[in-house]
Amino acid sequence: MCLTGLMADTFGVPRPDKVTYYGQVAGSSAGRDYKQQVLAALDLRPGQTVLDVGCGPGTDLADMAEAVTASGSVIGVDVEPAMVEEASRRLADKPWVEVRRGDAHALPVPDASVDRARADRMVQHVADPAGVFAEFRRVLRPGGLACVAEPDWDSLVIDPGDVETNRAFNRFVCSTMVRNATVGRQLARLAHHAQLEVCDVVTAAPVFRDFTLADKILGLSRNAERAIRAGQLDRAAGERWLAELSAGPFLATSVLFMAVVRRT
Numbered sequence: 001m002c003l004t005g006l007m008a009d010t011f012g013v014p015r016p017d018k019v020t021y022y023g024q025v026a027g028s029s030a031g032r033d034y035k036q037q038v039l040a041a042l043d044l045r046p047g048q049t050v051l052d053v054g055c056g057p058g059t060d061l062a063d064m065a066e067a068v069t070a071s072g073s074v075i076g077v078d079v080e081p082a083m084v085e086e087a088s089r090r091l092a093d094k095p096w097v098e099v100r101r102g103d104a105h106a107l108p109v110p111d112a113s114v115d116r117a118r119a120d121r122m123v124q125h126v127a128d129p130a131g132v133f134a135e136f137r138r139v140l141r142p143g144g145l146a147c148v149a150e151p152d153w154d155s156l157v158i159d160p161g162d163v164e165t166n167r168a169f170n171r172f173v174c175s176t177m178v179r180n181a182t183v184g185r186q187l188a189r190l191a192h193h194a195q196l197e198v199c200d201v202v203t204a205a206p207v208f209r210d211f212t213l214a215d216k217i218l219g220l221s222r223n224a225e226r227a228i229r230a231g232q233l234d235r236a237a238g239e240r241w242l243a244e245l246s247a248g249p250f251l252a253t254s255v256l257f258m259a260v261v262r263r264t
């Protein structure tokens with residue numbers, strides 16, 4: 001299976017390869033920091049069963065496997081066959097890790113069977129976030145914890161460049177590119193409605209000062225081009241904005257929410 005070919009989306013803009021993109025996020029200092037926070041919040045112990053919903057290419061499975069040790073078990077679930085294949089390949093040397101193809105709305109996991117669960121930037125993509133939280137409640141054992149980390153794309157602030165273009169860019173990303181673009185701020189409410197106890201909500205707001213890195217992770221050029229092609233951003237304003245950002249000095253930040261919830 002080809003994981004590196006560039007494909008164009010409906011706007012005719014090339015999509016970055018997903019495995020490479022997830023690796024870039026996880027390898028950045030911002031990515032490492034918040035993933036460490038999620039791991040610490042899960043408070044994993046040897047012997048536990050832990051579930052990673054939307055595990056992607058297995059980005060975080062090895063860290064969880066190390067924490068629960070071979071006396072525990074790790075289950076990765078992803079809806080995309082290419083992710084399941086890549087995660088299975090990466091974790092092949094750890095037989096206590098199993099990667100299953102499945103949907104977060106109907107997890108391939110029995111009721112009350114996991115001690116810990118996590119989802120990292122997965123809920124932003126699903127059709128029914130409330131249904132996904134109900135699934136977390138179903139699969140967690142009483143007393144079990146889940147940590148869900150999601151961005152809020154409307155919180156992206158960038159300097160230099162005019163504020164109106166920054167806002168137009170955010171409006172386009174939130175209305176067209178990401179299904180649940182502001183789900184980060186909704187996590188505590190979703191957990192509450194799923195009858196999960198909200199233990200904590202914390203935020204991370206990584207600061208990017210390198211345009212090239214921010215462009216890769218936040219999709220500035222590719223989404224500005226899509227917004228222009230969709231008629232939601234004036235071409236001259238969009239190109240001027242990108243030229244100013246790339247000339248720098250550059251700064252961008254945006255809020256990522258992490259909610260720690262418990263099944264009582």
Ligand SMILES: C[S@@+](CC[C@H](N)C(=O)[O-])C[C@H]1O[C@@H](n2cnc3c(N)ncnc32)[C@H](O)[C@@H]1O
Pocket residue numbers: 022023026053054055056057059060077078079080083102103104105119120121122125126127
């Ligand atoms: C932004 S990626 C994050 C991957 C991984 N958690 C990481 O941090 O590198 C989101 C992942 O969620 C998966 N996903 C999206 N919708 C899903 C669903 N309904 N059920 C299961 N996985 C889903 C995608 O295939 C993708 O691998």
